[in-house]
Amino acid sequence: MAYYILTQKDAVEYARGIKDIFPDGAQLIVREIGDGNLNHVFHISDSESGRSLIVKQALPYAKMIGESVPLSLDRVRIEKEALSVQRELCPDLTPKLYGYEPDLALMAMEDLSDHTLVRLGLMERGRFPLFAGQIGAYLAQMSFFTSDLFMEQQEKKRLMKAFMNPELCNITEDIIFYAPYTKSRMNRFEPRIRDAVESIWADAELHLEAMLLREKFLTNAQALLHGDLHTDNIFIKPDSAKVIDPEFAYYGPIGFDIGTLIANLLLNYSGQEGWSKDETERIVYRRYLLDTVRDLWTQFELRFRELWNGHIADRMAKTKGYQNLYVSRLLQDTVGFAGVLTVCRVYGFIHVADIDHIDDATARERAQRIALEIGVSLIKRNRYARSIEEVLDIALEAVNER
């Protein structure tokens, strides 16, 4: 079957052909819910039976700055295979797969409309008591079991090869690790914060640290990463969390995923300038966000060490002191990547709603400046960080001095 771009009608027909989802003759309703930049995403439902699913088709291009650049459809294979690994290691956190058509670069998946996107939940000052434990465990499971600490080393290299993902890594390398440190047209910012952006462009000490983190992203094949673990890629409801969209998956430094998620929590923390109704509410909710950052790391570390102690496959890795050194380096990487991801989402090519959707221009500017200050401090601290508390201190300081 040759690739073609599905119409809504095609998507419905495809959905109807999947076994055991919709009753025969159901009146299916289709809505396009993707942003259409990289993929078409169709929500297909039958109101009578209450059943629904998602059909997601990759487009052979990415819409970037007004132009379309070609983008390999192989990313659907990568997403599908990454979801298979995830399903094996974290079944509860993985959406069900109903269908996969490699030639059409298409997957049919569980509809998660009964969940909320974490980003939206945080913008509404929601609390998710299970989140840190669930995602901390996800991060530990995924990274430990796909690393050389556990996985047979030949098998790890087979996976590494299957997950070579140059095109999508390249997007990250450019947008996240490069453009923000240079006067690039990939950056988009409001004139009000030009001074802050220019001071980043001029900060050689910062550039060195960003460069070292970029080098890690390019060369350090520690474990299979999600590669894009921001708060729009996690669905949540009180008793459940689901991690979606691992199309950026590749073998990279473990701290990148944890750092990405922490950055997104800190971007929301900064954005509370615009979302909290008053100062008390702001202080209380920010405290909750920082507790979540701490819990996320703590739960990750706890679970990672448990896995290490219980399942380490590698006698050499039992060497005294190695686990502590390994974990302390993960923390340093996490702090650094959290900083880089915070900075890039303020004025890089892709922003976050937590800040951009603040209507009040003054509050939005304050949020941007807070986020940049946090990001820069985290990047500069990374190689010297000893404890997750330092991240919290940096975040507190950025709002207290204002």
Next chain:
Amino acid sequence: MAYYILTQKDAVEYARGIKDIFPDGAQLIVREIGDGNLNHVFHISDSESGRSLIVKQALPYAKMIGESVPLSLDRVRIEKEALSVQRELCPDLTPKLYGYEPDLALMAMEDLSDHTLVRLGLMERGRFPLFAGQIGAYLAQMSFFTSDLFMEQQEKKRLMKAFMNPELCNITEDIIFYAPYTKSRMNRFEPRIRDAVESIWADAELHLEAMLLREKFLTNAQALLHGDLHTDNIFIKPDSAKVIDPEFAYYGPIGFDIGTLIANLLLNYSGQEGWSKDETERIVYRRYLLDTVRDLWTQFELRFRELWNGHIADRMAKTKGYQNLYVSRLLQDTVGFAGVLTVCRVYGFIHVADIDHIDDATARERAQRIALEIGVSLIKRNRYARSIEEVLDIALEAVNER
């Protein structure tokens, strides 16, 4: 064409079929010159025309500890492609390729019998004034141009994928980084040095450093390595050097190749207990060997920095301080890998003639102890090393205190 193992007659026939090498009707003489553990190597010559070549065929197994374990023939593709990269970057140091038959896992190559193997040359106390400059430049060219510092990052990932080499990496991981630190049947040593070996098995500080170096070997995809750059894989004569046999090629830490070569110089340095005729000669030749270690690093560093200053493709890499930090880390890796490679060749699965071929048992034992002391000190020093002079000091100390 299906794979089969060539007889001497087959090899001659194949050689005869290669264009423009032998005159029609030449009386070809064939000799098998390989050790037959991984490959058959045939030397085929015509005394009348004086022409000759090498036919090398990979065997589908490796002979290990009396048993044969299957081994992928894909390594010939890897060797051939690595030689292509090498030919492009270092044409003068690369043997000519006359033929390649992927189905037969076979290559026909330039005969280098007019050169000497560096190991043999050193055992005869030869001097090779161009060696450090030639090989230092080789190391700089190969590592700089295949790393993210120069190579377009998509292209680097394409190469990385082509050079995934799990089976041969696994041999290194086991024999070099694992077995020597554990009571493994992969180790082979004389009872006389059991105390020294056991003290390595009990040294947790040492194991931690070895583990960190092994982690680098497993995860740090800096540049395309030769992967097995010992002194039997370099041919030399006064005006020429050739690097052969990159079947272990893969993307790994740059310091591994430099460290392997320095280790082999230090193994010969240790072996001079048995090769030098008297103490004066020994002192003088060891001085030459240490000068070569220093020159090799210095020439590498000089050339690597020149390439960086002249050809850096990556604006971010121009960040102040990055080059110095990068090079100082390369030195540390080099020191560590040199230590690991020195230790493993004394009592691991594969030894070196520089020590094993010493007839006098007492001299041989002294050589083994000197090498182990050097290796252990280098491994323990690696993360703190600041200058190549420290390697020289460690080597001098190991012989002076005796």
